[in-house]
Amino acid sequence: MVPGLLLVHHWLDEDGQRRLTADIDTAPWSSQLRRRVQHYGHRYDYGSRGVGDAPAPPLPGWAATLALRLHEDGHFDRPPDQVIVNEYLPGQGISAHVDHVPSFGPVVASVSLLSACAMEFTHPENKTRVPVRLEPGSLCVMTGPARFTWRHAIPARKSDLGPDGRVPRGRRVSVTLRTVVQKAAVSRACR
Numbered sequence: 001m002v003p004g005l006l007l008v009h010h011w012l013d014e015d016g017q018r019r020l021t022a023d024i025d026t027a028p029w030s031s032q033l034r035r036r037v038q039h040y041g042h043r044y045d046y047g048s049r050g051v052g053d054a055p056a057p058p059l060p061g062w063a064a065t066l067a068l069r070l071h072e073d074g075h076f077d078r079p080p081d082q083v084i085v086n087e088y089l090p091g092q093g094i095s096a097h098v099d100h101v102p103s104f105g106p107v108v109a110s111v112s113l114l115s116a117c118a119m120e121f122t123h124p125e126n127k128t129r130v131p132v133r134l135e136p137g138s139l140c141v142m143t144g145p146a147r148f149t150w151r152h153a154i155p156a157r158k159s160d161l162g163p164d165g166r167v168p169r170g171r172r173v174s175v176t177l178r179t180v181v182q183k184a185a186v187s188r189a190c191r
């Protein structure tokens, strides 16, 4: 068990998954990173590791709808205002990390689409490793230790261990919603 990790199966039904995937696939993708990525709201800059000062453009309708539902469901105390979409082809993953603490708030929520994968949580000190299977339509919410202490990763491989043996991965798309920590709040907290 990873404290602060909540997994909600079937958070989006099949029709909701289909519509969300279509909205995402009709938007232009950035190809500057190894995986294809889309950013909405504040753009996270991987070079300076921050979100910059420019005002954020509003979220597109589909992302605002997800953000509102997450707020109304009680996962966020205000609707999240930053969204990152990641695409993983079979064999691709994301290395172990904690989402940038100075930039993003205490809740990170991801919706999985199209294909399941195993996300791996690792405790940085005792190295406990917890694999968590993310099915299409599921919602993964990280708060507390799951958000701030444990690392999460998706191992770069072409199949995962499922309930009945190894399951080949297909194309997976995830939508991650976060709140941006306002600069003024960061500098007050650091004083």
Ligand SMILES: O=C(O)CCC(=O)C(=O)O
Pocket: 084, 086, 094, 099, 110, 152, 154, 174, 176
């Ligand atoms: O693809 C996912 O489910 C997780 C993505 C992630 O960890 C991130 O963008 O920080």
Ligand SMILES: [Fe+2]
Pocket: 097, 098, 099, 152
């Ligand atoms: Fe992350």
